Amino acid sequence: MRYGHSVEAVRRAEGALMARVPEGALMQRAAAGLAAAGADLLGRVYGARLVVLVGSGSNGGDALFAAARLLRRGASGTAVLLAPERAHGEGLAAFRAAGGRVTGADGGAGVIAHADLVLDGITGIGGKGGLRPEAEPLARAARESGAAVVAVDLPSGVDADTGEVHGPAVHADATVTFGTYKPGLLIDPAAERAGALRLVDIGLDPAELGTPALEALQHADVAALLPRPTGESDKYRRGVVGVAAGSRRYPGAAVLAVSGALRGGAGAVRYAGPGGAAVLARHPETLVSTGSPHSAGRVQAWVVGPGLGDTAEARTAVDDALAADVPVLVDADGLRLLTPEAVRRRTAPTVLTPHAGEAAALLGRAREEVEAGRLRAVRELAARFGATVLLKGSTTLVADPDPERPVRVNATGIAWLATAGSGDVLSGLTGSLLAAGLAARDAASVGAYLHGLAARLSEVPLTALDLADALPRAWRNVSE
C-alpha cells in the first residue's frame, strides 16, 4: 500500500522525530535523498549545470544542501533567491562553500535556459496558494528549458493536502518527497504536475504519522483481496451478480456491463431488462429475464444504471434494486434517479460510481469545480449519500461513508480509458466483486485497479469490449 498523509500529520511526526535527532539531521537526510535522485536523473554529475530555485523556507534549505552535494561531485550551479533576506542561511552557506553562485529572481530565467537540472525549492508543505508573481516566470522558464525539473517535496504552487492547484504551479518531471507521500502528489490536477515520484525515508515513525488521509493499492494488496474459488465453491457460493442495465435504445450498455460482471469473479450473472437478446448473443452463459430486478431471482449484489435511460421502467429498476437487501452499485442513468434519502435508508452497502459530470449534477455544482477539487467532491458525496463513492476520472478516488477511513486513490488508469462504454464494464466488474463478497470500498478500489490495468494491457486505441477481454490478463498480472 502507498500512503498519503496530511501536512498536519507530517508536521506532527517530524516534530516528534526532530526532538530525538541532532538539529539539522532531517534536512540532511532529505538533501542526501534529493541529491541521489538528481544524480540518477543526470546520469553524469561532473560538469552538469544546476539551477536551484530557493524560497524562504526549509524547502529551499533542502534544495541548497542537495545542490551543494552535487557541486562537490563536479557540477556547477546557481541559486536563484526569491526572497534573498530570508533564504535558508546554513543551506546557502553550504552551497556557496561548494562553489555555488547566487542571483536574484531577475537573473533566473537566463541561467535556467542553460541548465541541465532545475531543483524547485520554492515552497514545500508550508506553501499557501499558487506561485507568487516573481516565481511564475521562473517556473515557465524551467518548463520550457531542456532541463530536468525536480520538485523538492512537492511541485511549488500545488496544495499538498488536496491536490488542488490555485494559480500557477511548477511542472516537474520528477518529485522527490520526504517521509511519506502527500495527498496532492497522488491526486490530479496536482499529481500531473509532480511527474515521477520518489519517496525518501527520513525516519518518520508510522505510529506518529497516524491514519493516512489517502491510500493507493499496489499489486500485492489487490492480489490479497481478489476472490478465489476453492474446492467447496459452486457457482452460487461464489456469488451471483444481477445486472439491470441497457434499454431498447441502448442495448450495448447491457452487453458491456455483463461483460465486466462475467470477468469479476462472481459465479454467475443474472441480467434483468430489455437487452436480453443482445446479452445472450454475446454471452450465452448469462441468466436472462425481461422484467425488473424484483422478479429476477436471488443475487448477492445488484448493478443498476448503465444505459437505462429515464423511462418508468428505468425508475422501477433503480427502486427495485435499492429495495433489495444486498449491496447495490448505481452508475450512469441510475444516478439521476436517486435521492440521498433513498440511499441513506438502505442497510446493505451502496456504491455510486459517477464521473465528474455526474458528480457535479449530484452535488449541484459545475463540473470544473469537481475536477478542480476531486477529493472534496468525493468526500462530500459519500457523506451526503451515506454511500461508498467511486469518482471516475484522471485519478479515480474511492471514499467510504465513514469519513475516518482513508480515501483510496487508483494509480493504474490511463487516458485511453476515456472511451464509450468503459464505465459500463467497470460497473459490472465492481458489482461482481461485491457479489463475490468484497466489502464496498475494497470492491470499488479493486475494480478500478483491474479496470485501469486491463487498459494498460490492451492494444490502444482500445474499445470497452477490449477492456473486458483484457480483464483476465489484469487478474493474472496481479496474481503472479
Ligand SMILES: NC(=O)C1=CN([C@@H]2O[C@H](COP(=O)(O)OP(=O)(O)OC[C@H]3O[C@@H](n4cnc5c(N)ncnc54)[C@H](OP(=O)(O)O)[C@@H]3O)[C@@H](O)[C@H]2O)[C@@H](O)CC1
Ligand atoms: N520540518 C522538517 O522536519 C523537515 C522539513 N523539510 C522540508 O521543509 C519543508 C517545509 O518547510 P517550511 O515549513 O519552512 O515551509 P516551506 O514549504 O519551505 O515554505 C514556507 C515558506 O514559503 C513562504 N510561502 C508560502 N506560500 C508561498 C507561496 N505561494 N509562494 C512563495 N512563498 C510562499 C512562507 O513565507 P511567507 O512569505 O508567506 O511569509 C514560508 O516562509 C518541507 O516541504 C520539506 O521540504 C525537510 O527538510 C525534512 C525535514
Ligand SMILES: [K+]
Ligand atoms: K518545491
